[in-house]
Amino acid sequence: MPQDKIKIFSIDHDKVVDAIMATGRANYRYAIENFVPLINRLEIQRKVQNPRFYERLKRDILRECLMPPITLAFIDPDHINVNTAAKFGAFVTKNIENGFILDGIQRLSTLQRAHNEHEDKFPIEQPIFVNILLCKSMDNLLYRMITLNNGQRPMTTRHQIEILTANLFNFSDGDIDLTTEKSGLRRKPGIFSHSDFVLGYMAFLSNSTNVDSQKLIQEKLDDLLASKILEHDPTENSVQFSEVVDLIKILTEDENLDKWFRINNNLIGFCAGIRKSYTPIRRMNTKKVRDAISSFEEAFRSFDVSKIKLGRARRNAVEYFILNAKKMFGASATEITDKLVDVLE
Structure with missing residues (x-):
């Protein structure tokens, strides 16, 4: 041959x-x-x-x-x-x-x-x-990788996702630059942590913000994450994560939204909730999205941080807000607060 x-x-x-x-x-x-x-x-x-x-x-x-x-x-x-x-x-x-x-x-x-x-x-x-x-698509490939490797400890679900994000997202050619925490570039404009996008991708695939719980040992967290990903039929996923990344690129051209996405709990919540709201948000102009996020932040400030677990609460609140963008975008801060009360209980 x-x-x-x-x-x-x-x-x-x-x-x-x-x-x-x-x-x-x-x-x-x-x-x-x-x-x-x-x-x-x-x-x-x-x-x-x-x-x-x-x-x-x-x-x-x-x-x-x-x-x-x-x-x-x-x-x-x-x-x-x-x-x-x-x-x-x-x-x-x-x-x-x-x-x-x-x-x-x-x-x-x-x-x-x-x-x-x-x-x-x-x-x-x-x-x-x-x-x-x-x-x-990379999303469907990851589904197959997990079905092949789930239960085999040498390669975790997270590691498989890390491999795909490193291999298939050529961020350096776009508006989003990724870096590691050791590089010292984390706080500069236009720089995102690669680890944040790994968590965002896991949140997107699993439709869940529970992607790095410190309460679970790694093995159990990995099993939970894999099971959540495998619950979904990959052929029903009309939105690919590459499209979500492109949307984030567009939105982060706005300085205020750039700062908002740089908070990793916001990024994770956004990715967990975006699948069903991708089309309406994609069709909005950036100003409308920025105004909606501003109303969300005003509503979130109504909660007593001493009585909630702030990081988890923010992820879940953002996920709900993005998931229900059709009715939540345009709502007043008071109306948003009323809805988030039930979400954060």
Whole structure:
């Protein structure tokens, strides 16, 4: 098999996430040249485990074993154009640098080590089998990732979301710049914390503000988050998080709204409630949104902070306010206060 080709055997449609799943075969040469570079492509990629755990696999590779298939993933909104094996194979060849490893990082790292240490007897033409998932959106891909990995402790739900936000949101090309807390840029205009957007994305996917509760141990929080995400049919999600990010970009051009979104509890509440209100808010001019947020803040100041858990209360209040934007935007501060009393009890 030529080293620059991957042969596709079958193409099937995953109706749950509206994705194409293909099965194919390459060889070790192709894998080393094209799959291995994807291992370290992500800043927060899952770490390669201790090599000694994979010594037996390394020996088996040198003896020409057939490894279990690895899984690649791609995002392409127009995948309707890859409905034949030939077209799918051409897509993979052209876009391989944009793919990432969904399953098989440890196997590929072991494959590379076997090649580097024993090149003279390495079976370079040995077949390697591949499953390739092609999704139209990152939200649907994440749903499939969680159904595959839920219950497997090495990769948490949050880590999967972190991987996707790092890989699929090229914020540096837009109006929203992301940074880590260590960079020292957190307070500068136009800079958002990457960790805040991870929480916002989790809130959006789960329709919940309960994304980082300190009351739960991490394992139980991860189970809760995964279950909330899996409650929803991904094909019913007409709004993608990328559209929410674009909306936030537009709104944060206003200085007051920029400051408001920079409070992470506001961002989380907004993302948790925006799915059903995206269209009406998207159609509003920025001034109307700013005035509505101003009325919300006036209403929220009516509550005695000594009698509520401020962070949780703000998230839940914002979620309710955004979720019910059609009737809440334009309401007076007094009317908003009256509605929030029940929400914050």
